[in-house]
Every structure is written in C-alpha cells, then in structure tokens.
Amino acid sequence: MWVDMWSxxxxxxxxxxxxxxxxxxxxxxxxxxxxxxxxxxxxxxxILNKSQVVNVGPTDVPYPVFAxxxxxxxxxFMDTLNAPLSQVNANRSLxxxxxxxxxxxxxxxxxxxxxxxxxxxxxLAGILVVYGVGVTWTAALLVLPIFGLMLLGTMVGIFLVPIxxxxxxxxxxxVLLLGMxxxxxxxxxxxxxxGVMATIMKWNPLTPMxxxxxxxxYSGTAELSGEFIxxxxxxGILAMICWVxxxxxxxxxxxxxxx
Numbered sequence: 001m002w003v004d005m006w007s008x009x010x011x012x013x014x015x016x017x018x019x020x021x022x023x024x025x026x027x028x029x030x031x032x033x034x035x036x037x038x039x040x041x042x043x044x045x046x047i048l049n050k051s052q053v054v055n056v057g058p059t060d061v062p063y064p065v066f067a068x069x070x071x072x073x074x075x076x077f078m079d080t081l082n083a084p085l086s087q088v089n090a091n092r093s094l095x096x097x098x099x100x101x102x103x104x105x106x107x108x109x110x111x112x113x114x115x116x117x118x119x120x121x122x123x124l125a126g127i128l129v130v131y132g133v134g135v136t137w138t139a140a141l142l143v144l145p146i147f148g149l150m151l152l153g154t155m156v157g158i159f160l161v162p163i164x165x166x167x168x169x170x171x172x173x174x175v176l177l178l179g180m181x182x183x184x185x186x187x188x189x190x191x192x193x194x195g196v197m198a199t200i201m202k203w204n205p206l207t208p209m210x211x212x213x214x215x216x217x218y219s220g221t222a223e224l225s226g227e228f229i230x231x232x233x234x235x236g237i238l239a240m241i242c243w244v245x246x247x248x249x250x251x252x253x254x255x256x257x258x259x
Contacts (some may be wrong), residue, residue: 001103001247008104015108019090020115034119038071045071045188056189061218062131070187072120073149073213077206078178079116080153083109085164085171088250095254102250110154117146136220145212148232152205155239162249166256186210205231 024031045067048054059066087105088095095102128135164170182188184197185206192198201207208228215221 001243004101005103005107008101008107011100011104012107012111015087015091015104016111016115019108019112023112031119034116035123038068038075038120039123041071042067042188059190060214061133065127065131065133066214067188068124068127069214069217070210072117072124073145073210074182074185074187075120076113076117076146077149077153077209079113080110080150081157081178082171082174083113084154084157084161084246088161088165089171095250102247106154106158106246109157110150113150133218135217138216138220141216142213144232145209145216145228148209148212148228148235149206151232151235151239152209155235155242158239158242158246161246162253165250165253181206205235 024033042064045054045056046064049056049063049067056063061069084106087109091105094100095105160170160174181204184200184204186201187210191201191207191211208225208231212225212228
C-alpha cells in the first residue's frame with residue numbers, strides 16, 4: 001500500500017494540474033470560488049448575530065474573525081470528506097480501463113483541497129489585519145488540528161467511496177448530513193455549556209478539533225486535550241482500515257462497471 005502510494009506521485013502531480021486547471025477554467029470569478037462558500041456563510045451569521053436574530057454569546061476575538069475561522073475550517077473538513085468520492089466518480093473511465101495505483105486518486109484529491117485551503121489562509125490573514133487581531137506563537141501548532149480534520153474527513157470519505165461509487169444517493173445524502181452536523185459543531189458559535197445540545201456537542205468528535213484550532217490561533221494555549229488526542233488516534237486507526245477496504249473494494253467495483 002505504501003509502495004503504491006509513493007509510486008503514484010508522478011500521476012498525482014498530473015491529475016492535480018489537470019483538475020485545478022479544469023475547475024477554474026471558463027469561470028468569471030476564478031479562484032474567488034475557493035473562498036466564496038466560507039465568506040458567504042460567515043456573512044450570513046455575522047448579520048444574524050449583529051441583528052440579534054441569533055445570539056452566539058461572547059467570543060475571544062471579534063465575531064467576524066471567529067465566524068470566518070470556523071467556516072473556513074469547516075469547509076476544509078467538507079472538502080476533504082468529499083474529495084475521495086468526487087475523484088473516483090470523475091475518473092470512472094480511467095479506473096475501468098487503466099491499471100494504476102488507486103491511491104493516486106486519493107492523494108490528488110487531498111492536494112487539491114490543500115491548494116484551496118491555502119487560498120483561504122491568505123484571506124484569513126487579511127481579515128486578521130483588518131480587525132487588528134494578532135496570532136500567538138502557538139499558531140505554529142495549527143498543523144496538528146489541520147491534520148486531524150483532514151484525517152477524519154479522509155477516513156469517512158474513503159469509507160463511503162465503494163458505496164457512493166455505485167449509488168448517487170450517498171453523495172446527495174452527504175449534503176443533508178453535513179448541513180445538520182455543522183449545527184452540533186462549534187463552527188460559528190462557542191461550545192455550549194449546558195443543555196441537550198451541549199451534551200451532543202461534547203460527544204461530537206469534531207468539537208475538540210475546532211476548540212484546539214481557536215486555542216492555538218488566538219488564546220496562546222498549546223494544550224492538546226485528551227479528547228483531541230483520542231479522536232486523532234482512533235481516526236488514524238480507522239483511516240488505515242478504510243484504506244484497506246478501499247483497495248479491496250475498488251477493483252471489484254471496476255470489474256462490475258465493465259460487466
């Protein structure tokens with residue numbers, strides 16, 4: 001598995017260049033599409049909070065910074081989750097006709113997500129300057145929650161590939177599921193302290209990720225909670241299992257396509 005992943009690096013590079021070029025070709029806004037979803041979502045919540053339609057409570061940084069940080073990382077999670085299935089569906093003909101390391105599709109999707117996320121980081125830096133918010137030295141540890149989010153997203157995405165490859169209902173259902181999941185994750189508001197939603201949020205494996213993101217960026221605390229370590233550890237183990245499942249299932253599915 002690891003040998004195949006390493007040997008697919010040249011193909012990964014070609015797929016990334018092809019897909020990124022195709023993604024922004026024949027668009028007026030171009031790379032603006034990379035930042036538009038989190039920006040629009042943030043603006044909606046900023047307006048709701050400012051007009052007191054929704055009261056998110058006190059935040060450690062100005063709410064526009066808080067909201068964009070959350071939605072930007074939520075978009076990272078969604079993109080990472082959708083990438084495996086999107087890549088496999090986009091390369092159906094390649095899978096059925098050419099023998100190549102299937103890991104190339106997974107890596108290509110991850111690299112494209114990282115490219116889009118890099119553009120969002122530049123926008124976040126500009127927002128921090130506008131609102132006069134400084135980051136702490138612990139921001140260097142941001143790579144840890146980024147890795148954790150991408151690990152969880154990739155794990156779920158790989159697991160859904162064999163089923164989603166055959167049934168489009170999976171991809172349609174993900175839109176609904178992720179929409180609900182966002183509201184029980186501290187994306188646009190701080191973790192709740194009490195109530196049923198607070199309990200649900202506490203057991204949500206994504207909660208430690210978003211709490212850690214804001215800690216290392218703005219609070220100057222580099223404490224990695226036990227929940228964060230457990231989620232990343234379990235996620236890593238499950239990701240390996242899903243990877244094996246992916247390798248075993250994809251050739252069978254490709255064979256079924258040709259039948």
